[in-house]
Amino acid sequence: MADIPEIDLTDPEVVGDPFTAYGRARERSPIARVLTPGLPPLWTLTRHEGARAMLADARFAITSGSFLRPDVPEDCLPYMRTMSEMDGPEHLRLRRLVAPAFTARRAETLRPAIERVVERLLDELPGHAGDGVVDLLRHFATPLPMEVICELVGVPEEDRPRWREFGTLVAAGAGPGFAAAIPGIMAGAREAVARRRAAPPTGDAPSDLLADLIRAQAEDGDRLSDTELVTLVWHLVLAGQTPANLIANAVHVLLSEPAQLRALRADPGLMPRAVEELTRWCGPILLTVPRYASEDVELYGAAIRAGDAVTASVAAANRDPRVFEDPDRLDVTRAREATHLGFAHGAHFCLGASLARVETGVALSALLRRLPELAAGPEGARRAPDPGTWRLTSLPVTL
Template sequence: MSEADRASCPYPAGAAETVHQLDADFTQNPFPELERLLEAGPVHRVRLPNGVERWLITRYDEVMAALADPRLSNELGRGLQQVLPPEPLPPRWQVTLRTSKLLGRAMANLDPPDHDRLRKLVVRAFSAKRIEGMRPRIQEITDELFDALDGRAEFDLVEAVSNQLPITVICELLGVSAADADLFRTAASVLGGMQADDEAARRTIEALDAFDTYVRGLVVARRAAPGPDLFSELTKVSADGQSLTDDELVSMAGLLLFGGYETSAQLISSAVLSLLREPEQLALVRADPALLPDVVDEVMRHEGPVNPGLNRYALEDIEIGGVTIPQGSYVVLGVATANRDPRHWPDPDRFDVTRAATAKQLGFGYGLHYCIGARLAQLEVEITLGTALRRYPKLRLAVPADQLSWRAGSVRGVRELPLRVD
């Protein structure tokens, strides 16, 4: 990474003696390095594979405390103005600003009281009853995707199912036509990926601009003629005389898209992969499909897509585990390491769908910012996994697991998952 590129990355405030480099192979298998950091201490400065430096909190107790600490803000844009390089901004920095503007008014990126107002407005739209009522339609979509594979001895699950089901569900939720689903899929992909070069950054900005324009048109259309979809409901919802603004609706759509598509897509693939790598665990689930919810929970703990963790911004100097994180620093709450902390998880590197609940896995967050779409993601994974196991008694990997390639970005998952069914 050049000095010019490094200057365009937001650094933690202050100085530290040691910066731990997470190399290019980190995405392929991050857990050995994360385990080393976890055992070395609860807080470290790290340089991510894309060259950006962060403070990383590794241990379960410290991560749990940080998730509830109001001094660690979800409003990541607070520190951007202080670290912006001189004009003209490099394309990757333009992506950072564009993403911040697009998602800045989403409740996941806000602190109280703004967060509380927005969550109060939308939480009813994601009631357990409503999500469970979607089960028949999700099953129908899943069946259609697998029906299209009839007669094929081998297929890529990522392309055929994982990338298709969540985007279809989100688009139907928002009242987006199937013809426009590709626009949403492209926007979700660029939100979750890293920018390989300036040209990729420019394509990302174009995709986000197109998404913004489309959703603003959708807002106007749904305000004028509401339908039965979730987005129509969000345009009408109000509490204490307040409703969602246009900017908040755009950010909410972006949040639903990113959280509801990218995370779910990677989780579906990781769930199938995790079971196929562990024949004994696979046999248990085949014998008792009631274990499917436990599979999802264990996959989130053992191989969750949020890796290394959730981002925060330090509003003041914060001491954690004997280390002072300076005001103005960007911090990663290491849910991936916390979910394998041996202080709370016996034999934490073992994938075990019958694992006793000794702690709560943090893959969906915790407390105030617990993922509002968590149950929808769980339901999609349960239905996909259950359907695949019923249809394919001989389901297996078409290539060795160590030959799979994992995508880089804030959401980790396999690029392809070739399966055989004969």
């Protein structure tokens, strides 16, 4: 294929409006090259069909050597290889251990706990406001997922203040602050495991994921090592922060789309559809984690060599007119005509997708119910210049 579009991640137009940039590439070609200074070009699938197929193709694997690692102390390195960097039987073994905690049914059982956290955070909002304006990202969207995932995993209450700080760093992106916090994150995971091991749930107290993993380890130590247990804890807790950016993006969009906001206020029963549509239209993931070709492959006329990095452009695929009618229009009444890729696809489909859906729905429903005068703040939201994630750095609103 001679005409393969190139997308420069240093281009301000790409960073400022990735949906338009990737959309133009999608209409020129089903495959494009993403350029980043200092790194080899990255192949990206731009259309829904090709992106979905690649994400489920065993010839494209996530490998343990595929990630740039921050400088961390030697004792942290064993905990840096997470489930998201594994494939095949190793990945499947760990995923099966934790999957029961993240089913749609389990997410629904957590709804009352999520509602309590949401109501408490909303109660506290006026205390954070100055002249009637409050940063909804900082004081609502960011703390919510950490409270929920700590409850699900079973992080002891005395450990949670530290994890709240880590959650703030994750929401801000993987930068120097996150790298500097890694030793503390690992120590926090080890301490959480030790506390839960010393004080498991008793009596009628519900079990949690951490207690279940410790029990599985005790019953069959060959299935889960101490290193894997600690790695699972920190990874699941921090990976569970994705809804922070989704909720913030959703609120920002709804405040700028008054017709959609009115429709949702008029019919709260639309919320499940709205969550799917908002995830499709303004989800935080722009590009999936790269996969690496295990052999030479031809995709749409492009020669992919063994070892080449390949990703899916979620920003382009989720607005593919071949799959979604009038895809650039936000429509909270849209029927689920096709599966968006906001939570990826295949073996690495987002483990916490069901939980993210419930969190987002509960958060938006409560905001619309309790804050009927909610409006964008006078200064306007600020967006991070992040070519990999569509996220805000602030979301000032008036209550």
